[in-house]
Amino acid sequence: MNRKIRVGVIFGGKSGEHEVSIQSATSIMNALSPDKFEVVPMGIRRSGTWIVGPTALPALMAEAQIALGAPAEGAESAANAEGTAAGGELVRRDTAGSLVPPDFSAQVDVVIPVLHGPNGEDGTMQGLLEVLDVPYVGAGVLASAVGMDKVVMKQLFAQAGLPQVRYRHYLRRAWEEEPEAVLADIRDNLGFPCFVKPANMGSSVGISKVKDETQLNAAVQLAARYDRKILVEQGLDVREVEVAVLGNDHPVASVVGEIIPSNEFYDYHAKYVDGASTLVIPANLPDAVANEVRRLAVRAFQAVDCSGLARVDFFVEKATQRVLVNEINTMPGFTRYSMYPKLWEATGLSYSALIERLIHLALERHREKQKSSQDLSLPTPDM
Structure with missing residues (x-):
């Protein structure tokens, strides 16, 4: 029997999107098939300390409830829980001054860093995983950093000739x-x-x-x-549409979806609080416009040297139907109800199958990276 793939799911983090990360990670961990994967929860508190193992998710969820002023029953004790499990395997909590939990690399075969925002989605976590030589889902250091910095992102898009506001x-x-x-x-x-x-x-x-x-x-x-x-x-009079991109060297785009925000624009409250915004999948666009959006989504993905996944957001001017690239999100929201997985579901790829595909893309990318040697003593091929 083949050994299950040990998947470390990192969530939380030192970011303003801490709670969003917990939501995404919960959905992902629940969707991973127990017949194929062994899940290793890896929570990062706002303080930067790690909790690895079964208590990680309840501890961070409890802390989030406390931060929102509505602690659940037992939240205090859960928030202070140590990572322990039967047999003591794969469950550690770091000590003061430790950068990562002990034996991090040995505990997992691949990592899904479900971290949104700074200190996670911006190349910092990706750099750590590169140093540890651990395969991970999603964009590498460069694309993650560029995707987080909207100014540098727009400069690269301009260099690639992509239309923007x-x-x-x-x-x-x-x-x-x-x-x-x-x-x-x-x-x-x-x-x-x-x-x-x-x-x-x-x-x-x-x-x-x-x-x-x-x-x-x-x-x-x-x-x-x-x-x-x-x-x-x-500011323009536009429709807001989004495309999910999946792949490494040969990325493909999903169908196009449209956001109809409950507020004047699709702000944090409209995304995560009131629940009144509408997602229209597929978007009601002329075929030529939808195809252009999908084409530009792949070009934007390639412009920042992205890999694994990304959601590319667009504006479509109402008067002219002109398509404008807004931004790329290298680790988009990933609950079952988030736009990225819903776009792929509408394209024919289920939530669980999508996560499994991302894990295999991460392993594929890591194998490809191993082909590049850092050994300068190797002989130079004859020309």
């Missing part, structure tokens, strides 16, 4: 020292309405729609709370 970016210090100059630059180059965002954040955290100059200061202050780099984009 007009934008400007500023350092927090520039706003603090010369707010009038920044305001004039926005007024002259973008106008109003516009959208103000932190460059490094996901799940629409810290984003504001600014209708006139009087709202700009509050919007910049909010964005600056999350990052030193601030992105400002032109």
Whole structure:
């Protein structure tokens, strides 16, 4: 009998999207077939300490409830639980000063880093896993970092010739020292309405729609709370559509889905709180527009050298049907009800089959990486 693949699922993390990560990881762990996979839960508290084993998920869920001001029965004890299990196998909790739990590499065959936002989706966790030589699901260090930094992302998209909305970016210090100059630059180059965002954040955290100059200061202050780099984009009358991309060197795109937000735009509250936004899959678009969206999604994926998975978000102008690339998300929300898995479900790939495919893509990518030698003493092939 073949040994089950040991899958480490990392969740939580030191990010504003800590709770979203827990939701995604819960869905993934529940969907992994126990006949094929052995799940090793790996929770990272907001403090940065790790809990590995069966108590990881209940402990972090309890902490999340406490943070939201609604502790569940037994939450305090669960939040303080140590990682223990029958037999003592595969379950460790790090000690003070440890970067990762002991024997991390030996405990898993592959890792799914279900971490959203900074300190997880931005290349930091991916770099750690590269150093440990552990196969992992999703984009590598470069694509993860680029996907998190919206400014660098847009610069690479521009280099690849991808159509985008007009934008400007500023350092927090520039706003603090010369707010009038920044305001004039926005007024002259973008106008109003516009959208103000932190460059490094996901799940629409810290984003504001600014209708006139009087709202700009509050919007910049909010964005600056999350990052030193601030992105400002032109506001257009658009539809918001998304495509899921899957693969390594030969990525493919799903059907197109559309977001009809419950608020003025698809902000954090519309995504995760009120539950009133509508996902339309497939989107009601002319075939030519839908095909263009799918084509550009693959090009955006390749432009940042992505691998595994990504969700690419677009704007479609209502008046002209012009397609504009908005951003790429290298570790999108991954509950059963999140857009990424729902797009693949509509394309013919079930949630469980999608996760299994991602695990095999991670192992494939790791094998491919092993072909590249770092040994400079090897002889040079004859030319």
